[in-house]
Amino acid sequence: xxxxxxxxxxxxxxxxxxxxxxxxxxxxxxxxxxxxxxxxxxxxxxxxxxxxxxxxxxxxxxxxxxxxxxxxxxxxxxxxxxxxxxxxxxxxxxxxxxxxxxxxxxxxxxxxxxxxxxxxxxxxxxxxxxxxxxxxxxxxxxxxxxxxxxxxxxxxxxxxxxxxxxxxxxxxxxxxxxxxxxxxxxxxxxxxxxxxxxxxxxxx
Amino acid sequence: xxxxxxxxxxxxxxxxxxxxxxxxxxxxxxxxxxxxxxxxxxxxxxxxxxxxxxxxxxxxxxxxxxxxxxxxxxxxxxxxxxxxxxxxxxxxxxxxxxxxxxxxxxxxxxxxxxxxxxxxxxxxxxxxxxxxxxxxxxxxxxxxxxxxxxxxxxxxxxxxxxxxxxxxxxxxxxxxxxxxxxxxxxxxxxxxxxxxxxx
Numbered sequence: 001x002x003x004x005x006x007x008x009x010x011x012x013x014x015x016x017x018x019x020x021x022x023x024x025x026x027x028x029x030x031x032x033x034x035x036x037x038x039x040x041x042x043x044x045x046x047x048x049x050x051x052x053x054x055x056x057x058x059x060x061x062x063x064x065x066x067x068x069x070x071x072x073x074x075x076x077x078x079x080x081x082x083x084x085x086x087x088x089x090x091x092x093x094x095x096x097x098x099x100x101x102x103x104x105x106x107x108x109x110x111x112x113x114x115x116x117x118x119x120x121x122x123x124x125x126x127x128x129x130x131x132x133x134x135x136x137x138x139x140x141x142x143x144x145x146x147x148x149x150x151x152x153x154x155x156x157x158x159x160x161x162x163x164x165x166x167x168x169x170x171x172x173x174x175x176x177x178x179x180x181x182x183x184x185x186x187x188x189x190x191x192x193x194x195x196x197x198x199x200x201x202x203x204x
Numbered sequence: 205x206x207x208x209x210x211x212x213x214x215x216x217x218x219x220x221x222x223x224x225x226x227x228x229x230x231x232x233x234x235x236x237x238x239x240x241x242x243x244x245x246x247x248x249x250x251x252x253x254x255x256x257x258x259x260x261x262x263x264x265x266x267x268x269x270x271x272x273x274x275x276x277x278x279x280x281x282x283x284x285x286x287x288x289x290x291x292x293x294x295x296x297x298x299x300x301x302x303x304x305x306x307x308x309x310x311x312x313x314x315x316x317x318x319x320x321x322x323x324x325x326x327x328x329x330x331x332x333x334x335x336x337x338x339x340x341x342x343x344x345x346x347x348x349x350x351x352x353x354x355x356x357x358x359x360x361x362x363x364x365x366x367x368x369x370x371x372x373x374x375x376x377x378x379x380x381x382x383x384x385x386x387x388x389x390x391x392x393x394x395x396x397x398x399x400x401x402x403x
Contacts, residue, residue, distance in 0.1 A: 006295040013303025021310040038275040039304070040259035042297050045279030047251050052283065054244055071237040078241025086249025097249065099210065105246055107214040107393070108239040111221040114390050117383035118225060124376070134369045141373025142380065149381045167374050170332045174339025175371025177320050178364075181340070182347060184316020191308035202302055203295050 007197055014195040054079065078104075141167055215398040218390055275300070339367035 013035075020028040058072035082105075085097040092098065124139065147153030148164020193199035220235035260276055263269040278297045285294040324340045327333060342364035345357070353361045396402045 002292040006299040009299040014306030017306030041275035042279040044256040045282045049282040075237040075241035078238045079245040082245025083248040103210045103214045105242045111218045114386035117387045138369045138373040141370045142377035145377030171370040172374040174336045178340045178343035187312035
């Protein structure tokens, strides 16, 4: 019963929402709006679960003195101090909370993503070393698109920005569209599996 | 003075992350762990103000809409996930969130499949739209594995691979440029805002 009742709720709600999509009656719409308020009231507690999970992982590392446990202390200090700053002094511009965002969180996340520029360059080198016709096409398309984004491309020849636009608007669009159709079919199949009770991994 | 200290902190953390390019080291580990903590800590007050206050606190305590206590209690059940004996109760808030998946069936079929198919087919009035159509169909055929990719069918699916390679190349190029622009931003910060070498 610990699994059957939750499963029955998902299946019942799932079919009600299928009906809601096809029958936009007032009763159906009211039910949907009411359900939305419930979901919004449940959602903040899911974030609390995430915070507790992070806290438990690092607390265990500290209590067991695993290698590099000292860094877990840094994570917990960062977590609690930032949250405390937000609750204590507010989240407006000029508060310690926003100082932490501007001078700690934002520079680090931007740098973390910019690191990928180096690793992507090394991946490109490896792809080029594959020396197959397909890898060459991929790299040529990438180089044209990259040059098309900067003024250097237009300085070399006016064909580069035009070819870049064509690549993005024609073959790239075809690839994205086909992948989108595949993703859509996959989403539909997965949703159906959940709806029919075949997929139950979310129950844990 | 305030700006100098702020820039120094940001520069120290930026250089700590860049130090990973040499190898994994204590400065990088420090910055990485701090980023995880600060990011999560940043999200808590934002969610409190934007979700908890308008959808839980105001309806219950100001509008006296006491029915909202039920979903709030359901939300509290999430925390029982950490209990050995009562963790099964955490399934209830999950089931309410998963219930919405019913809308996913017709909506994903409509937006991701039917609309995309219609856009691929209409109007076929110039070489580019014809190429887009051929590209979409050949890529879809490539992912159809119930028929061996041999003979004429193999040649058609091979054309799909070429379209995909151009698409991946374009995405790759676009991603590289986005990362490079972030890198330029960080270098501008270090050389301009922090060291004052560029104006």
